[in-house]
Amino acid sequence: HVHLSDSGGGTAQAGGSLSLCCKASGHAYGGSSFCMGWFCQALGNHREGVAVMGIDGKAIYSESVKGRFAIFRDNSKDTQYLQMNSLKHEDTAMYYCAAVFRGISGDYCYSLIPDGIRGQGQQVTVSS
Numbered sequence: 001h002v003h004l005s006d007s008g009g010g011t012a013q014a015g016g017s018l019s020l021c022c023k024a025s026g027h028a029y030g031g032s033s034f035c036m037g038w039f040c041q042a043l044g045n046h047r048e049g050v051a052v053m054g055i056d057g058k059a060i061y062s063e064s065v066k067g068r069f070a071i072f073r074d075n076s077k078d079t080q081y082l083q084m085n086s087l088k089h090e091d092t093a094m095y096y097c098a099a100v101f102r103g104i105s106g107d108y109c110y111s112l113i114p115d116g117i118r119g120q121g122q123q124v125t126v127s128s
Helices: 106-115
Strands: 003-008 010-013 018-025 035-041 048-053 059-061 069-074 079-084 093-100 122-127
Touching: 003 093, 003 122, 018 035, 018 093, 018 122, 035 069, 035 079, 035 106, 048 069, 048 079, 048 106, 059 069, 059 106, 093 106
Parallel strands: 010 122
Antiparallel strands: 003 018, 018 079, 035 048, 035 093, 048 059, 069 079, 093 122
16 A cells, blocks of 8 residues: 655754655555645644645745745655755644645645645654
């Protein structure tokens, strides 16, 4: 069955950096034929898309992280990464790797990723 294994995160001071990694396995799709991304959920809040990359290779970011976070994808390894720089206290949340196994663009992927198949989640805590 499909499995997303995410790792990374942790605690950082405001202005610092953290990274997340996620590997997909157990699926029959080619490495570039489905969308992957990240969403987060802070305590008491709804799920919120953070960054995605669709099959068109286009990266989409939420307005709150644009310019600070970067999503990378190694299709040969079914692995994606999220580099989080210039962290802010409001970035504190549980971050989930997610995938939507459809051949869709980054824009459409962004709208679906909070409801996609997800990993176990990694806590990111930013102290101010």
